[in-house]
Amino acid sequence: MTDVPALVEQARAGHPRAVARLISLVENAAPELREAMAALAPYTGRAYTVGLTGSPGVGKSTSTSALVTAYRRLGRRVGVLAVDPSSPFSGGALLGDRVRMQEHATDPDVFIRSMATRGHLGGLSWAAPQALRVLDAAGCEVILVETVGVGQSEVEVAAQADTTVVLLAPGMGDGIQAAKAGILEIGDVFVVNKADREGADATVRELGHMLGLGQARGPEDWRPPIVKTVAARGEGLDEVVEALEKHRAHLAEHGGLTVRRRRRAAQEIEAIALAALRSRIGDLHGDRHLDALAERVAAGGLDPYGAADELVAGLTDGQAD
Template identity: 90%
Template sequence: MIDVATLVEQARQGRPRAVARLITLVENAAPELREVMAALAPYTGQAYTIGLTGSPGVGKSTSTSALVSAYRRLGKRVGVLAVDPSSPFSGGALLGDRVRMQDHATDPEVFIRSMATRGHLGGLSWAAPQALRVLDAAGCDVILVETVGVGQSEVEIAAQADTTVVLLAPGMGDGIQAAKAGILEIGDLFVVNKADRDGADATARELNHMLGLGEAREPGDWRPPIVKTVAARGEGVDEVVEALEKHRAWLEEHGELAVRRRRRAADEIEAIALAELRARIGDLHGDRHLAGLAERVVAGELDPYGAADELVAGLTRG
């Protein structure tokens, strides 16, 4: 029997084991999940969530680790949600990000969790929104969400983060990929990593040109800055943090932070409701009412849309 109240209280005290157990409950969609979320609700809404996305090989994990170091120097408690590809054998995360963040493994003010996508497209795990709530309630000041890095399906991160950072690297054709993937629209900050390589300046210029070709901005609108870094050496990381803090201030000043968080909550509610409806529909396989509707459709007495309306009406009444 899981004592949810005690577990939540321990997580509020920043105990890593309790935080890990709560996120495991989230990932496993445990029966206690509703009770957990209800207990955490009063303590959420404080953390600043930063999403990091980009193609494989641009240095997302190295950049994330460098940002953790920068925020720790500022005295912030940091949570990291690193979404890894799923193992084809166990379904678990491959843990590549944990290997590259060992520098922070012994820091009690840093919590790092790898989550498997488990086949979910969009670069995130389906459980990510609830996991973010756990880290938020556990007292993290900043939460860094690193996506799986699968390329053009990465745009989902924009719906989960207050600020979205898009990482690129010279010599990878990232400028073209960014335009193809719709990345230009979701990026609040662009980072050209591995800037010690040839072509870094050209990549930044190309990106700046493409941003200039984008939709017209009104005076006072946010224009995504471009920062060059060498994350492996920590170069340019403080400038990234400065740009992130400027964006956060802009979001708060213009009321956009509240708008983004309301949109995020609405998406989360919708996803939970749809999952519940899918579960109920799954229970209907072999159900006599569904079988009867199918017979009427085959006989031409009812069209599929009318049958679906009847089915949904029955589900919502239930």
């Protein structure tokens, strides 16, 4: 039996093993999860969350590692949630955090966790919101969320981040991909990585042109900057941090931070409620009430919408047992 209060206290004190165990509770949807989330709630809401997204090959992991270095130079405690593709066999992450960011493995003020998507579309693990809460409560001042490089479905990162960074690279067709994927709408800061390659300036110009063709912005609206980096050499990362801090200040000044966090909380609540309903519906497979409804629909005595209404009413009223 897990001693949740002790685990929470240890995580708040910065013990990596306690933080890891709490995130494991999240990933496994353990019975102690509700108690853990309730205990963590008073200590959340302080961290600044940055999402990093982009097509495969743009250097997300290298950029994330370089950003950790930049923030550590500023004395910030950093958490990293690296969401990896799932193994089709074990359901686990294919890439490990120690492989990705070895240089930070011994830093006590950096916590890195790889999480598997487990087939979840959108580039993020379904457990990501609760894992972010754990890192927040554990005292991480900045949390970097690096998403799976899955292309067009990756825009979900914007819902989990205070600021979303979109990475592109020269010569990868990212300009066309960005227009198709709706990335222009979710990016708060755009980074053209591998800027030492031929075509980097052309990529910056093309991206700037597309941003100029986007939605009209008022004088108080945020205008996403474009920053060139060579993350493998740590070049341009201070400028990225500067752009992130400016966006954070802009959100705070105009109330955008509160709006984004309330929207994130609403989506989290909705996801948990829907998961609970799906679980209850799953329990009904083979149940006499569901079988009776199916029989009436198959016989033409009831339409499927009416049957679904009856099913939902039974679930919410506790009468479907």
